[in-house]
Amino acid sequence: MKPFQLTYIAPEAVLLREALSGWGISKRTLASVKYGGGRILVNGKEVTVRHVLEKDDAVTVIFPNEERGAGLIAEDGPLHIVYEDEALLIIDKPPVQNTIPSREHPSGSLANIVAKYFENQGIPATLHIATRLDRDTSGLVCIAKNRHIHHMLSVQQQGKKMKRRYQALVHGLLEKPEFVITEPIGRKSTSIIEREVRPDGQFAETQVRVLHNFCGYSHVQLQLNTGRTHQIRVHLAHIGHPLLGDDLYGGKRELITRQALHCDKLELLHPTTGKRLNFTSPLNEDMALLL
Template sequence: MKPFELKYVAGEKGLLREALHNWGISKRTLASVKYGGGQILVNGNEVTVRHPLESGDAVTVVFPLEELGKGLQAESGDLKIVFEDDSLLIVDKPPLQNTIPSREHPSGSLANIVAKHFEDNEIPATLHIATRLDRDTSGLVCIAKNRHIHHMLSIQQQEKKMSRRYEALAHGKIDQKRFTITAPIGRKNSSIIEREVRADGQFAETEVKLLKAYPEFSHIQLKLNTGRTHQIRVHLAHINHPLVGDDLYGGTRNLISRQALHCRELELVHPVTGEGLLFESPNREDMAALIR
């Protein structure tokens, strides 16, 4: 297996340590390179971070080989790949599939199938899922192929340089064309799964845009400004328009057999090239059939 590596060109004189910091290589990443079997090369020669750089020097960071966790079994299955390169894997997850294994669903998850993809293609990576979706929710999922790339994607999320737009069907007729739900979310005292709007919860904000109102439901677009567990589901229930099919938060399943929520767009900056990327996924057939 070929290890993951990144290449840079020094723009000016200075210590290698400072240049690596400017390129987004954290101290933790450097420690994993130093003690985990990686290398730092300047013009093809292995050096330490104290090495003095000259303008134009070629720097290569070779990352340690990563291994899949022993608890994650590689399993064959359908994998709809939207984009893939040495750093990123963007996939389109179907509904009724866990992102990672759970006690109730220990196999057949997206993670199990991606593990098989990594194994078959000799990609030396553990599973770094940057954007996770609930079992019922369909749509785009971003996976990093390296701890460092995952770290850089986490920074993007904190700096709001990565965004996801969802489409959903909500019970009832929503009258406002655009509005924002700002309400703190915390764990419900009586449940380890359920969340609720509560005064001592974490700040949460969801932007809502009405696409079309139907007799029984409203077709809406949502953008998350924060990433709380079950945020969309809790916020819609809070305004008395729970997701169609979301029986945990007050919806009913008379129209669809799962919560009607789909991650339609994923926008981010490529963590290596700096290129802006936008991915789209059409609604799944069960939702599309209701809004035709």
């Protein structure tokens, strides 16, 4: 299996270690290259990070192959691939499928199926899921094919350069056409699963736009400005408009048997080229029928 590698061109004379840091290679990644079987080449010759680069030198970082953890079982299954290249895999996840295995659902997750896909394609990587979705939530999921790419995506998320948009159906009619929910979210003291708005929670912000009010429920568009666990579900329940089907947070299952939440748009900068990528996903059939 061919290892993942990236090539950079030195813009000026500089110490290699400093250049690598400027290109986003973290100390942890550098250590994995150094001690895990990777290599660093300058103009085709292996060097150490103490090497002094000249302007226009070609620096190739060969990352070590990764091994999948023994706990993740590779399984055959359908995958709706929206986009793929040597660094990224964008998947459109159906509802009622875990992103990663859990104690209640140890198999059949997106991670299980992607592991088998990587195995079949000869991709030497473990699973690096950059944007997880809850089991019942459908839509776009971003997966990195390398530990370094995952790190680069995490930096983007922290810098708010990656954007995720959702569509949802909520109970009740919302009066304001657009508003922002800014409420801290933390784990509920009586549960290991539930979250709630609480003063000692982490800062969380959700932008809400009403697309249409129906009889008894509303179609809304949501933009996450932070990425807390269950953020959309908790924020909407907090303002008295829980998601249809979300019985954990007060939603009813009369019209739909899962939480009516779908990640319909994903924007990010490609971690190696810097090019802005935009992906969209149509609503799943169960939500579309309610519209």
